[in-house]
Amino acid sequence: MENQIFELSYALDTFYFLVCGALVMWMAAGFAMLEAGLVRSKNTTEILTKNVALFAIACTMYMIVGYSIxxxxxxASLLAGITGDGVAGAEEPATYAPSADFFFxxxxxxxxxxIVSGAVAExxxxxxxxxxxxxxxxVIYPMEGNWTWGGDPVFGMYTLGxxxxxxxxxSGIVHMAGAAAALAGVLLLGARKGKYRADGSVVAIPGANLPLATLGTFILWMGWFGFNGGSVLATASVENANAVAVVFMNTNAAACGxxxxxxxxxxxLFGKADLTMALNGALAGLVAITAEPSTPTPLLATLFGAVGGILVVFSIITLDKLKIDDPVGAISVHGVVGLLGLLLVPMTNDGSxxxxxxxGAATIFVWVFVxxxxAFFAIKTVMGIRVTEEEEYEGVDLSExxxxxxxxxxSAK
Known part of the structure; x- marks a missing residue:
């Protein structure tokens, strides 16, 4: 009987893990649609190509080397083809299939x-x-992941935990890390032509398809339930099921806030209802709650999301004043608000x-940014990282x- 209960729990937790992983995979479509909607139409194909290609590259590289780091x-177990109910070297059997963990x-x-894709767009x-x-x-992401979630340090005896x-x-391990890499790329690339005038004024470059950007935001919003909910790592017990429900509830509340x-x-600030700021506000709320969605009350989660929504507006404005050109606001949403999310954790989690x-935030940012x-500088030296001014004017869809x-x-002649 006890073995049957374990098998049922194992099957349910594995299935839940896989479903949540599929929801997070669907976020790739959300990023693609959001970015495609917020860039000019002449750069849409390249944005879409980057998003589908980076997903394939990420999955392949993480399988070959990243997961082992x-x-x-x-x-080691994954590469050896171990997919049973245990992991080589583990002190006790896993509660879900190891290959499900890899997929998640x-x-x-x-x-x-x-996150990097949108910031360096166009x-x-x-x-x-x-x-x-x-x-x-x-290499870059798996290494900081080892210091935080890994639990088996590659270097040294301790993790940041x-x-x-x-x-x-x-919030930090994924979102702020992506934003740190994006910032490095943006600083080396420079701004899009015509974005900033000599007198210091900022020229708005509107996206070509706001319905698409809105769809992308809703897709990301939905995928985030898998992102945060799956991180409970189990659901086949009363305690875990309740924890999953709280995480879903707080994730949604923060996005709304x-x-x-x-x-x-x-x-x-502007006297108008700015759709792009509203979309980034929802994403900022999601990023803010991601560091700890299991311990706040629903009202507190809403307030945390609201703080993220306010912060992201001022961050986008500030980066423009600093002439840091981020077409989709990725550095503000995922980096600045990612840091906020980390700093909010001790307010409700006594274990931090x-x-x-x-x-932890400083370690992640410095490692990923440097x-x-x-890496960007090496690529720039060898083959260049920026398209020509003519290609940028014509749109990178045709040239790339x-x-x-x-x-x-x-266009009319």
Whole structure:
């Protein structure tokens, strides 16, 4: 009887893990639609190509090398083809299939890389970006993941968790890490032509398809239930089922709080209801709650999301003043608000500390930013990372992909 209960629990937890992983994989479509909607139509095909290609590269690189860096014992088991009810070297049997864990983890890697895609949009060479994706998903992300979630340090005896660092589903480990890499790329690339005038004024470059951007946001919103809910790691008990329900509830509450707060902030600042700020506000709320969605009350989760929604508006404005050109607001949404999410954790989770959160955030940012800067600089030296001014003017769809997303759109002569 006891064995039958274990088998049922194992099957349910594995199935739940796989479903949540599929939801997170669907976030790749959300990023693709969001980014395609927020760039100009002449760059849409290249954006879509980057998003599908980076997902394939992330999954392959994480399987070959990344998973073994992040989880050494689990990676060895995966490469050895062990897919049974246990993991080589584990002290006790796993409660779900090890291959399900890999699938769930690999879609997180792709999420981190998708953040970079939007920030460098409209002026980065496609193949340079894909080469960076190899480095990011194969080495940079897995290494900081080992120091945080890995539990089996590659270097040293301790993980950041031993210092009081906690990140439930990845506000820092996934989102801030992706934003740190994006910032490195943006600083080396420079701004899009015409974005900033000599007198210091900022020229708005509106996206071509706001319905598509809105659809992308809703897809990301839905996928986030798998992102945060799956991080409970189980559901086949009363305790775990309740925990999953709380995480789903708080995740949704934070997104709502973020959207409403960003919309109101934009109304106060600009006198209009800015849709793009509202969309980024929802995403900011989701990022803010990701570090700890299991311990706040629903009202507190809403307030946390609202703080993220307000912060993201001011962050986007500030980055523009600093002439840091981020077409989709990825650095603000995932980086600035990712840090906020980490700092909110000790307010409801006694197992963390502000000092531990700060040490963890600094470690993740410095590692990812510096290594990404080195990688981008090396690629720039060897093959260049930015398209020519003429190619940027014509649109990178034709120069990088040879076809347009909207070929029926023709300009009057």
């Amino acid at each position: 992040m989880y050494p014992s689990l990676g 983890q690999v879609v997180f890697v792709a999420t981190a890389m998708s 002026r980065m060479k496609l193949w340079s970006f894909l080469i960076f994706a190899i480095v990011m998903t194969g 031993d210092l009081g660092f906690s990140d439930f589903a990845g 973020g959207l409403v707060a960003a919309l109101l902030t934009a109304r106060l 500390s502000f000092s531990g959160q700060l040490i 290594t990404s800067l080195i 992909c040879g076809l347009e997303a909207y070929p029926e759109f023709v």
